[in-house]
Amino acid sequence: MLPLMAIAVIWFSLASASAQLAVGFYSLSCPGAEFMVRNTVRSAASSDPSVPGKLLRLLFHDCFVEGCDASILIQGNGTEQSDPANRSLGGFSVINSAKRVLEIFCPGIVSCADILALAARDAVELTGGPAVQIPTGRRDGRISSISNVRPNIVDTGFTMDEMIRIFSSKGLSLEDLVVLSGAHTIGSAHCSSFSDRFRQDSTGKLTPIDTSLDRSFAKELIDRCPVAANPSITVSNDPQTSSSFDNQYFRNLIAHRGLFQSDSVLFSDSRTRRLVEDFANDQESFFASWTQSFMKLTSIGVKGDGKGEIRQSCSAVNI
Ligand code: HEM
Structure with missing residues (x-):
């Protein structure tokens, strides 16, 4: 009989090769993943009640630009974060904390894109919203450019037609x-x-x-x-x-x-x-x-099929 770890590795390789999102994607490769994200969000929100709102908006701004691939988390000149529309975003430290914990228990396994999607999901539930079971298996993007922000983000002054156009471009x-x-x-x-x-x-x-x-x-x-x-x-x-x-x-x-x-x-x-x-x-x-x-x-533009990576640190692409 194959040891559990070996089964986990085989399953994980197959899962990443097919790149399909699946509920419980980490159930063998990192069974505590969702629990660790939830705990991090819960503890951050208990000391700062603004955390749930920040996480939910962060996800929205991530998914609309380059898909849900954590491109919003990448720091540096000319990245998505540099656009004024993203200047008031918060919640980055919560995602980075969750990633640090996950890198200790499951190094190289859980993507920042999944951590962000799960954290936003948990933020909604923690504030009394519905518990949503979301599939995971997103991979992290390597592109984050300020020039991609404006054409993809909705502004408060947009007409209904303009909002419809951007939303429908995301499916x-x-x-x-x-x-x-x-x-x-x-x-x-x-x-x-x-x-x-x-x-x-x-x-x-x-x-x-x-x-x-x-x-x-x-x-x-x-x-x-x-x-x-x-x-x-x-x-x-x-x-x-x-x-x-x-x-x-x-x-x-x-x-x-x-x-x-x-x-x-x-x-x-x-x-x-x-x-x-x-x-x-x-x-x-x-x-x-x-x-x-x-x-x-949370499914917009998800990267798979050999695209993207599992970032080591959420704020920078792997070298
Ligand atoms: C439909 C067009 C939308 C527009 C024009 C819009 C615009 C904005 C703006 C301007 C803010 C205030 C930012 C600030 O001053 O700090 C805000 C806050 C927020 N938005 Fe939206 N938003 C839209 C849709 C969404 C969607 C789809 C989500 C998530 C699913 C979302 C989640 C949030 C949350 C949670 C906040 C509060 C953020 C915080 O507390 O830090 N918004 N939005």
């Missing part, structure tokens, strides 16, 4: 756009991220450009983010239940309390309004859809 539908925007039920944003919603009148006063924005909400935002506000000030994406992954985001949209223009448009556009209403009324339906859309998000 994501209009429904996925609405569902995944529900990520804004946790986390926070800097004042500069929604300053385009206000104009300064001749007296220096800020007024909302979108007159349908709830007046008391607009006032709260202006009070928190006056002209020349400290750039480190943040506002909760979903102030009512800022650290709970729930369907409050969709209720906010109906109440005209969407933080970004790209949030508000989901309710004002007739193509997506119905779905927003459905999710606002039925959290289970949002969670069921989240499970599907999250699986699609």
